[in-house]
Amino acid sequence: MNRVRCTDDVIYMDNLIIRPEARGLGIGRHVWNAVVEASRPGNIVLDGVQAMVPWYRKQGFTHSGMDVTTYSFRVTGSINKPVQCGVSVIDLCDSHWPGVLTLDRTVYPTLDRERILRAFMVGNDVRTVVADDGREVVGIGSVHKKTEGLYGLRNVIATNEQVAEAIVRELLVGLPQESKVLFRVPVGKKPMELLGGAEQGSLNTRLHSDKTIEICTDNLWMALCNIV
Ligand SMILES: CC(C)(COP(=O)(O)OP(=O)(O)OC[C@H]1O[C@@H](n2cnc3c(N)ncnc32)[C@H](O)[C@@H]1OP(=O)(O)O)[C@@H](O)C(=O)NCCC(=O)NCCS
Numbered sequence: 175m176n177r178v179r180c181t182d183d184v185i186y187m188d189n190l191i192i193r194p195e196a197r198g199l200g201i202g203r204h205v206w207n208a209v210v211e212a213s214r215p216g217n218i219v220l221d222g223v224q225a226m227v228p229w230y231r232k233q234g235f236t237h238s239g240m241d242v243t244t245y246s247f248r249v250t251g252s253i254n255k256p257v258q259c260g261v262s263v264i265d266l267c268d269s270h271w272p273g274v275l276t277l278d279r280t281v282y283p284t285l286d287r288e289r290i291l292r293a294f295m296v297g298n299d300v301r302t303v304v305a306d307d308g309r310e311v312v313g314i315g316s317v318h319k320k321t322e323g324l325y326g327l328r329n330v331i332a333t334n335e336q337v338a339e340a341i342v343r344e345l346l347v348g349l350p351q352e353s354k355v356l357f358r359v360p361v362g363k364k365p366m367e368l369l370g371g372a373e374q375g376s377l378n379t380r381l382h383s384d385k386t387i388e389i390c391t392d393n394l395w396m397a398l399c400n401i402v
Pocket residue numbers: 189190191192193196197198199200201202203204223225226229
């Protein structure tokens with residue numbers, strides 16, 4: 175199991191996996207208890223495997239955040255079609271950060287996510303782009319390479335769907351044909367037209383232990399995986 179300290183008082187728990195042959199022996203509960211204990215008094219957050227939601231609730235994860243549906247998509251020539259939305263989509267640079275954080279606050283009004291975004295949206299095997307309408311940052315999105323031929327769209331925030339689509343197109347157009355791309359869409363939204371044909375996967379519920387973290391999904395087109 176791993177643990178990410180997202181802010182001073184928010185901790186994300188992730189990937190509790192016990193080898194199949196060792197399951198049912200109480201090991202999972204020991205690992206869980208140790209991580210929960212080490213994370214207190216923080217507000218602990220997780221994206222729950224749906225079958226275990228009743229169990230998480232019994233453990234005190236009584237506050238619900240957003241629900242997301244996972245999808246997978248194969249990159250083909252269809253993404254070459256340009257998206258007209260009157261913004262320029264360019265690689266993230268230092269001068270964009272104030273605008274990125276302002277935009278991020280429209281989704282997470284009470285969380286300062288600078289540390290999280292800098293950790294996950296900059297670095298090796300990650301590409302992050304912003305949409306700029308000439309006055310301000312109106313969108314951000316990133317893609318990262320998981321393994322050869324497998325990518326994840328991490329986070330797409332944009333002031334409207336056309337901008338979100340332009341960002342996703344820019345991120346996908348640079349990937350090798352036939353690459354597989356995973357992404358998560360907040361429940362209530364559908365994958366954008368560009369991603370028509372994406373295969374729907376599981377539903378995950380984000381749960382919080384102590385209190386709900388306010389999230390407004392109006393500008394959120396793809397959710398971050400495994401971090402708040
Ligand atoms: C879920 C998992 C980590 C449990 O590990 P484990 O060592 O077998 O679990 P334990 O024997 O310690 O049991 C812990 C509790 O989980 C419950 N549980 C285990 N698997 C479950 C499942 N699939 N659905 C619901 N509850 C489950 C057990 O009933 C037990 O509940 P109790 O403490 O109230 O009796 C393990 O099955 C696994 O690795 N699964 C695949 C990955 C996964 O789904 N991870 C969940 C992410 S939190």
